[in-house]
Amino acid sequence: MAARQTPVPVTAAPEPAKCPTCKGSGEVSRTVRVGRKRRAVGEQAGLCLTCLGSGEALTD
Template identity: 60%
Template sequence: MATRKKTAPAPVSCPDCDGKGETSETVRVGARKGRATDNRQTALCLTCLGTGEAPADGE
């Protein structure tokens, strides 16, 4: 009998960053009104920690 080669399942992309590993938000200025500017600020995705893969359940 031939044995089958086991393959690892394909990683699922992170739902928060869509697999990019980073997120971006609009920069707001002003103490009270918080006006939105045209600038964007990117940051590391806290859900996947920049890997772009969805975290496994139970970790």
């Protein structure tokens, strides 16, 4: 007689950790500077260089 195998419970894959710099959005604010004296006039969205826009923390 063969032993009865119990089914393996299906578990969802854990979510990857969020990037601490952009907090999972993939974008960060960058200051826009204009003029000869490089005065700050506002901000615009830029690509997060830590996670390269994916929003997930890199693991080594």
